[in-house]
Amino acid sequence: MHVRFDRPMKLLRVLQSQGFGSRKTCMLRVRQGEVAVNGSVCDDPDAEIDLTDLQLTLDAVTWPYRDKAYLLLHKPAGYECSHRPSHHPSVFSLLPAPLLQRGVQCIGRLDQDTTGLLLFSDDGQFQHRMISPKKNVAKVYRARCAEPLTEAALAALRHGVQLNDEPAPLAALACERVDDCTLILTLAEGKYHQVKRMIAATGNSVMALHRQAVGTFRLPDDVPAGHWRWLEPDELRQLEQAWPSVMS
Helix, strand or coil, rough: CCCCCCEEEHHHHHHHCCCCHHHHHHHHHHCCCCCEECEEEECCCCCECCCCCCCCCECCEEECCCCCEEEEEECCCEEEEECCCCCEEEHHCCCHHHHHHHHEEEEECCCEEEEEEEEEECCCCHHHHCCCCHHHHCCCEEEEECCCCCHHHHHHHHCCCCCCCCCCECCCCCCEEEECEEEEECCCCCCCCCCHHHCCCCCEEEEEEEEECCCEECCCCCCCCCCCCCCCCHHHHHHHHCCCHHCC
């Protein structure tokens, strides 16, 4: 990925901005020769660093410089989307320390037993745009149900089902049967346990739930459960198409 920046930055500030610790910690690591800049060790914390296509190496791991962090995680079952989980490990335990240090947050939540696409960022505006009810960003789920799906149930999901504590029926943007007990459900909202509650309202129940897409961006096939990777610029543009009104 090619990213161009106009101004260089001191190495110490670069390291802090990328989540590698406090000023004191970063200073010590640089002076001990533990930091490489584009493959060459640099022991001067005040060195002016060109941020364009910058690669930092610490502890034998190479990190691309990112002004803002945008990433995806293939969430496995048995993890909670919380910094203070109650009964299961946190999804944040699946991310490396520098990302946690720079304060990435998950964008929306998935239940502990729900798998699939989970986005993270430290960009507050991006987070807001992705989860704001006003933006109606579509989320696509694959649900395996306990009982065969009837045409009446599918019609109800398309036209709207009434949930407790909701003032009006909630309808799916799209609902497609895959096989007798599996459907693809697309929702604009992100209400608490919404997929499970909507299917329960038809007299069925969810046995397994997987979020496969946000907007038109699908979870890549090459990201195994429990793994993360950076979002690339074309993928960010694809996600931004989910809220075109803010881009005009």
